[in-house]
Amino acid sequence: MKTYYILISITLSFILFISCSQSQRNNAQNEDLQINKTEDAISISMESIIEEPIENSVAEIIEKKEVPVLCYHRIEDGRSDVYSVSPDQFASHFKILSDSGYNSILPDELYAYLKYNAALPEKPFMITFDDSRTEHITIAAPQLEKHNFKGAFFIMTVTNNKKNYLSHDEIAQLANNGHTVGLHSWDHVMVTKYTDSTFWKQQVLDPQSKLEEMIGKPVDYWAYPNGVYDREAAEQLDKHFKLSFILMAKRDSLYPLQTIRRMIAPPVSPERLIKSMKSNFN
Numbered sequence: 001m002k003t004y005y006i007l008i009s010i011t012l013s014f015i016l017f018i019s020c021s022q023s024q025r026n027n028a029q030n031e032d033l034q035i036n037k038t039e040d041a042i043s044i045s046m047e048s049i050i051e052e053p054i055e056n057s058v059a060e061i062i063e064k065k066e067v068p069v070l071c072y073h074r075i076e077d078g079r080s081d082v083y084s085v086s087p088d089q090f091a092s093h094f095k096i097l098s099d100s101g102y103n104s105i106l107p108d109e110l111y112a113y114l115k116y117n118a119a120l121p122e123k124p125f126m127i128t129f130d131d132s133r134t135e136h137i138t139i140a141a142p143q144l145e146k147h148n149f150k151g152a153f154f155i156m157t158v159t160n161n162k163k164n165y166l167s168h169d170e171i172a173q174l175a176n177n178g179h180t181v182g183l184h185s186w187d188h189v190m191v192t193k194y195t196d197s198t199f200w201k202q203q204v205l206d207p208q209s210k211l212e213e214m215i216g217k218p219v220d221y222w223a224y225p226n227g228v229y230d231r232e233a234a235e236q237l238d239k240h241f242k243l244s245f246i247l248m249a250k251r252d253s254l255y256p257l258q259t260i261r262r263m264i265a266p267p268v269s270p271e272r273l274i275k276s277m278k279s280n281f282n
């Protein structure tokens with residue numbers, strides 16, 4: 001907004017200045033010339049406003065209302081840990097979200113909202129999946145499609161084509177079906193252990209290129225292994241990704257876009273899930 005007001009002020013001062021000068025002149029030809037110049041000045045100012053989208057400051061980004069982001073890992077029966085939900089629970093979560101009028105958004109939309117105040121649909125939320133499990137395409141994707149939702153799938157590339165994990169073709173298929181494919185490191189080493197450039201190349205740069213080649217699109221989003229981050233890593237990741245996702249830790253005060261909060265969707269009833277979504281995000 002600041003840029004907008006400065007431009008408007010400059011334009012108005014210029015118009016005022018021209019108007020005052022004109023009143024002292026009697027030469028009609030000169031007046032025409034000055035009016036044309038004023039019009040040019042206005043159109044140049046308008047072009048500057050349109051061409052340079054106004055970016056929110058870090059403080060403005062932090063002030064914005066958070067969008068609830070869910071994070072799923074395993075979807076299978078017979079497990080009783082916080083990282084797993086049964087296929088029935090998973091289906092019940094998406095039925096209630098759909099019935100309650102929630103609309104899924106993708107990381108591109110969240111980025112445009114946080115940085116440029118782009119509008120979001122009513123009751124927005126985001127669905128994310130970590131660790132490239134095969135059930136993300138066999139169980140999750142059909143459920144999302146049933147309710148017209150889209151999700152973000154964060155891939156650790158070491159597992160590609162391995163048993164119980166997504167194959168190259170399946171990852172490409174998710175991207176082709178309108179979901180977002182993001183990176184979750186090469187083999188799940190936490191960023192706090194990236195002590196030199198070798199780690200950055202192995203865990204971030206090489207797998208990012210590999211994934212981009214696989215899906216034929218840029219990979220602009222990162223999910224931190226174990227949700228763990230530090231300032232130094234956030235600063236580095238900011239050079240390579242539009243947004244990075246943590247879990248329920250506090251956001252970094254300088255890099256809020258590199259520390260987007262997510263809640264692990266627990267194996268609970270759909271009603272409790274909605275309650276947690278409301279209480280966990282501001």
Ligand SMILES: [Zn+2]
Pocket residue numbers: 130131184188225226
């Ligand atoms: Zn993970």
